Amino acid sequence: MRDIHPDVQAALATTRELRHRIAEVRERVDDIFARRPSPSGLVIPEVDAVGRLRDLYLAPGTCSRFGNQELAAEIMAAITESAADARRQYAITMNDTDNLPRPLAEVMRERRAGTSSDEQVPNFGKAEQSI
Template sequence: MARELRHRIADMRERADAIVARRPSRSGLIIPEVDAMGRLQDLYLAPGTCARFGNRELADEIVAAIAESIEDARRQYQIAMNNPDNLPRPFAEVMREWRAGPESDRRPPNFGKAEQ
């Protein structure tokens, strides 16, 4: 059971690590890259962006684009974690099947994954 729980946790982490959001700014000249935890991973500024905006406008564009990317990453995270296709079989169901099986085949279930 502990091994299966470790596998499930690792699967969840892999799904979360795969989430990346890139929402462009209103002008389309700034594109931040944000991970599932809302951390800024990268920031793209199109050539000439700094010359086109004043300091305050540039900061507002960057902050707004990052905020939109964070919201998108949160939506992606909720979808990925709550997708019924990603849910593993309940432990109770697996154990019921195992207990109902023949006495000669009473090895503990491994949930179809190799031991690590």
């Protein structure tokens, strides 16, 4: 069985670390949403961090209370306000210093320091020569 070179092991570990970091950021982004009511309070949309409309609540009687243009204006005002709130939440979440991961250079130094010098360097299947 061949051993994997320490640099390759470090690169694979770094790749795994990056995958985990990306997944963590995606989870944080997926948890961001905003629900801001319209000026009348009868329309409440739910907008995610990307600005997509996830849900829309219309209070009973809202459609009969407003005309087409007024209802559209109410819905758009609520969606615009919710999208702005979601963007603010995104900026706060992504710039939070408590959520910053350790620099990859530091992680790599630790991984390389963890490999002791008494470990045998793999020979990649070459026959050992005796003198």
